[in-house]
Amino acid sequence: MTEAKFAIVALTTALLAPQAIAAQIAPRVEAGALVTQQDGGLPVNNLRLAPGVSYERGGFSINARGAAWLSEQQQWQLADGSIRGMFTSPTVYGVRAEMISNASRAFSDQSLGDDQVDVQTRIHVLFKQRGGIWVGGGLARPWRVAVISSVDVTGGGAWTKLGNATMSGMLTNFSFTKVAPTLDSTNTAVSCGTAATRLPTPGASASAFALLEAAPPACSRQSRFSDAEASIHWEQGALEVNAQGGYRFGSSYDVTPDSRRWSAATATVWMSDRVALVAGGGRQPANVARGIPSRTYGTVGLTLAYWPMPKGVVPVATPKALLVKSFEVRPAAPGMQKIIIRVGGVETVDVMGDFSDWSPLTLVRHGRDLWELTVPLSPGQHQINVRVDGGLWVAPPGVPTMRDGFNGEVGILVVPNDK
Amino acid sequence: MSRHLSSLRAAVRLVGLVAVRAGAQTSDPLFKLDQTSRFVVDATIDSAKVAGLPWNFLILRAREGISKGADSRHIAAAVRARFASLKDARALFGNISDGELNAAAGLLEARGVRPEHLAPLKNQPRGRSIVSALTVLGDLVTKGIPSEEASSAIIKLWQGGAGDADFMGLYHNVESDILQGLNPGIALQNRMRESLGPSGKLLPRAGESETPSP
Numbered sequence: 001m002t003e004a005k006f007a008i009v010a011l012t013t014a015l016l017a018p019q020a021i022a023a024q025i026a027p028r029v030e031a032g033a034l035v036t037q038q039d040g041g042l043p044v045n046n047l048r049l050a051p052g053v054s055y056e057r058g059g060f061s062i063n064a065r066g067a068a069w070l071s072e073q074q075q076w077q078l079a080d081g082s083i084r085g086m087f088t089s090p091t092v093y094g095v096r097a098e099m100i101s102n103a104s105r106a107f108s109d110q111s112l113g114d115d116q117v118d119v120q121t122r123i124h125v126l127f128k129q130r131g132g133i134w135v136g137g138g139l140a141r142p143w144r145v146a147v148i149s150s151v152d153v154t155g156g157g158a159w160t161k162l163g164n165a166t167m168s169g170m171l172t173n174f175s176f177t178k179v180a181p182t183l184d185s186t187n188t189a190v191s192c193g194t195a196a197t198r199l200p201t202p203g204a205s206a207s208a209f210a211l212l213e214a215a216p217p218a219c220s221r222q223s224r225f226s227d228a229e230a231s232i233h234w235e236q237g238a239l240e241v242n243a244q245g246g247y248r249f250g251s252s253y254d255v256t257p258d259s260r261r262w263s264a265a266t267a268t269v270w271m272s273d274r275v276a277l278v279a280g281g282g283r284q285p286a287n288v289a290r291g292i293p294s295r296t297y298g299t300v301g302l303t304l305a306y307w308p309m310p311k312g313v314v315p316v317a318t319p320k321a322l323l324v325k326s327f328e329v330r331p332a333a334p335g336m337q338k339i340i341i342r343v344g345g346v347e348t349v350d351v352m353g354d355f356s357d358w359s360p361l362t363l364v365r366h367g368r369d370l371w372e373l374t375v376p377l378s379p380g381q382h383q384i385n386v387r388v389d390g391g392l393w394v395a396p397p398g399v400p401t402m403r404d405g406f407n408g409e410v411g412i413l414v415v416p417n418d419k
Numbered sequence: 420m421s422r423h424l425s426s427l428r429a430a431v432r433l434v435g436l437v438a439v440r441a442g443a444q445t446s447d448p449l450f451k452l453d454q455t456s457r458f459v460v461d462a463t464i465d466s467a468k469v470a471g472l473p474w475n476f477l478i479l480r481a482r483e484g485i486s487k488g489a490d491s492r493h494i495a496a497a498v499r500a501r502f503a504s505l506k507d508a509r510a511l512f513g514n515i516s517d518g519e520l521n522a523a524a525g526l527l528e529a530r531g532v533r534p535e536h537l538a539p540l541k542n543q544p545r546g547r548s549i550v551s552a553l554t555v556l557g558d559l560v561t562k563g564i565p566s567e568e569a570s571s572a573i574i575k576l577w578q579g580g581a582g583d584a585d586f587m588g589l590y591h592n593v594e595s596d597i598l599q600g601l602n603p604g605i606a607l608q609n610r611m612r613e614s615l616g617p618s619g620k621l622l623p624r625a626g627e628s629e630t631p632s633p
Contacts, residue, residue, distance in 0.1 A: 358482040381522045381554055400554050402529065403529065406487045406489040406497065
């Protein structure tokens with residue numbers, strides 16, 4: 001009952017978040033049918049309601065999501081939930097540090113769930129917002145009886161933007177100690193490290209403890225496996241497609257045959273900037289540390305976004321033109337004007353306008369955040385756009401703007417007569 | 420030996436031909452347009468030349484679209500729209516400078532701005548430019564202020580004798596009010612009350628005395 005109330009409050013909050021604070025808050029609700037099937041099991045159909053909200057300010061963002069299922073007893077039951085925070089350092093010469101923390105609850109079926117907290121840090125090298133590579137690592141701690149150590153997570157990856165598509169590839173290594181049967185997934189006996197520890201971790205459910213007690217002879221063993229995953233996000237007009245596939249490397253003890261390969265895809269059609277149809281399906285690999293088996297799923301539903309969620313499968317910095325601290329034009333030599341822009345932690349700053357025949361001109365860096373360029377500007381009206389690190393062309397701050405006729409805005413400079 | 424020489428000549432010619440073609444392509448600012456759109460743009464430029472309009476602004480419009488990654492059809496449509504608005508601006512303002520004509524044409528493409536809104540700006544006194552007035556009017560319309568309301572305010576300032584500094588001052592004041600959370604329309608109304616006296620004459624700006632001190 002309390003969970004149902006919580007779900008209603010979360011949904012109401014998400015829908016009624018006032019627009020005044022919506023500039024950085026992005027509520028979203030997904031409603032639809034979810035079909036899941038674990039190997040050897042029957043398909044399970046659920047109606048699913050999943051509110052979510054994200055907030056972003058400066059280098060900090062937080063994203064909370066939840067899901068409620070309509071159970072067979074026609075009662076709403078709180079299901080998966082997660083809260084994720086991310087700190088991002090300023091980008092200096094294209095390099096930034098990121099710290100990501102998660103707390104989540106996941107259900108393998110409607111009665112058995114487990115919790116996990118994890119923290120990761122990574123170094124992300126950006127190439128003008130058109131690509132990047134990262135390496136990092138961290139720890140995850142599942143609250144699960146069979147896992148008796150934290151999970152060491154290390155990995156790296158790369159991403160790139162090509163046209164309307166963002167592609168990424170990553171390799172993640174997992175290492176942890178768990179209590180497991182003395183037979184591997186192909187029923188072959190394996191050597192045991194140490195005797196099994198049968199003490200449950202704090203917070204483990206009684207049912208999980210009972211299951212462990214009833215389990216066949218077990219031992220404590222180090223598990224290691226690696227996930228190689230590739231994904232693509234493509235958008236064209238109102239259509240967005242996300243697809244991913246992966247392969248798991250590891251011994252047959254750690255990797256069950258049904259989790260060797262997986263793939264999934266989701267298509268989103270935005271009917272307006274706040275309403276979208278979503279359909280997708282695929283296969284999820286087992287989460288070994290959390291004891292969640294692999295499953296096949298399909299979903300179709302409707303998304304209501306009070307503010308469209310940020311797009312992209314890889315966290316990419318927001319357009320940095322927003323970070324331009326100041327823009328100024330000062331007279332230089334006769335017929336020439338000096339463009340002065342202050343923006344820190346970036347690699348390149350370009351301007352273009354009628355004065356350059358709309359060809360980009362790169363400003364010269366002076367000091368930490370000062371960029372300058374002297375250009376020929378005759379008295380009269382001129383149009384100008386600015387971009388940072390090869391990002392979007394936007395109007396510079398502090399000057400009048402107009403629509404540019406190409407779905408953007410252009411800044412207007414009025415250069416007075418010399419006399 | 421002669422066979423080697425003739426092969427060398429042929430190679431030099433081939434390289435030369437490729438270089439010339441590449442050079443011709445890069446010197447043509449519109450080579451990225453598809454054939455149909457290119458035809459439309461060329462025809463529009465020809466029409467502008469015949470009509471005595473500053474056609475170089477049409478090339479600039481196309482180059483802007485190319486640099487911003489717009490598709491060819493969109494660019495051709497933007498060039499045609501600018502040609503139409505240049506004609507309207509010429510019909511309204513007559514012989515003004517090319518820069519002023521292009522500024523007026525750009526404004527006439529803004530949503531809701533019609534030539535009759537700008538009519539009071541024509542026949543400006545010698546030496547008085549309408550560029551700042553048009554620029555600030557364009558910005559107010561871009562901020563979402565209805566074009567009738569924005570143009571009425573700018574015309575009042577113009578008729579009250581406002582100069583470039585007054586118009587840019589209005590822009591900065593309205594911008595500052597909006598950043599503090601005020602609705603753009605209300606910010607404009609407030610600032611207009613500060614700028615114009617009851618008789619419709621421009622009030623001196625802060626720090627300026629009405630009569631120059633000796």
